[in-house]
Amino acid sequence: MAEVVGIAGEQLRQFVARIERLEEEKAALTADIREVYAEAKGNGFDTKVLRQVIKLRKIDKAERQEMDAILELYLEALGMMAGGGGEE
């Protein structure tokens, strides 16, 4: 019965291993980020404010990208894009 899951089983094992490895690294980064906040706090910064700053900068960035996307859409709609997409 072991043969039934042979090759697929091995492949599955590898996918699971890769995902778990990446998730470990991700968890480590989450921990690192938490540490930086702790260090900032130790230097007198209000972590709540710091988190807000990070969040706001993220929103700003997203907004800039949105605006670029809208501009592109308008140009597209106006037929002014040279080799852009246009396919639906």
Next chain:
Amino acid sequence: MAEVVGIAGEQLRQFVARIERLEEEKAALTADIREVYAEAKGNGFDTKVLRQVIKLRKIDKAERQEMDAILELYLEALGMMAGGGGEE
């Protein structure tokens, strides 16, 4: 055995009914929104652009609120708020 679920069962029934009622209303609004997009499309607007506009305005609004929150936090941090907290 019916008595076992008597009172709790009736309460559950009512919670379920209330939630389902609200979800129906919500679904109706989703349909309404879809119709407005369809109408806009019928008037020559690109719904993709329109959705971007709505999304951008939402981000703008959120950003404004974020900025207000940060300002408050800074003022608080500077001890300029009358009854503010500061405890962590």
Next chain:
Amino acid sequence: MAEVVGIAGEQLRQFVARIERLEEEKAALTADIREVYAEAKGNGFDTKVLRQVIKLRKIDKAERQEMDAILELYLEALGMMAGGGGEE
């Protein structure tokens, strides 16, 4: 250049306003639903279970409607439908 967006601009403004209005109402309903779950929780119900109940009933309902649709198709195929409404 203001004229370029004149009429279309006004129309766009109105579509945006209508969509935003509807989305606000929808958000309010989402909040209401959340409150009902909170109230249920306060009465000792497990919200996770409650959500499952709602979901199951939704699936059941969809299945029932599918069965009704199939029944209708059969009746139609048999030429037994008058032509009356029933549609929503």
Next chain:
Amino acid sequence: MAEVVGIAGEQLRQFVARIERLEEEKAALTADIREVYAEAKGNGFDTKVLRQVIKLRKIDKAERQEMDAILELYLEALGMMAGGGGEE
């Protein structure tokens, strides 16, 4: 008024930079994980099942760690632990 934020400002800038760097790496890992799932799907695996497998293994692992922790506590209580750490 620029001096007010001088040194603290520079420090803040650095904390922000470090956090944003780490968050970028984290986002990259999220994307990598997504890709692995996509690759697994391309090899015929059901991603939903795969995600469940990962989740179950995570729970199992947590349980094993809990059991290890309990074992440690017992050993400790029995005075059989040298003095090794374990505390964080």
Next chain:
DNA sequence: ACTTTTTATAC
């Protein structure tokens, strides 16, 4: 523990 935000799935 609770809420909010993000992420994934289903349509």
Next chain:
DNA sequence: GTATAAAAAGT
């Protein structure tokens, strides 16, 4: 590609 539901993160 959008909407809803589940998961993760922050407070």
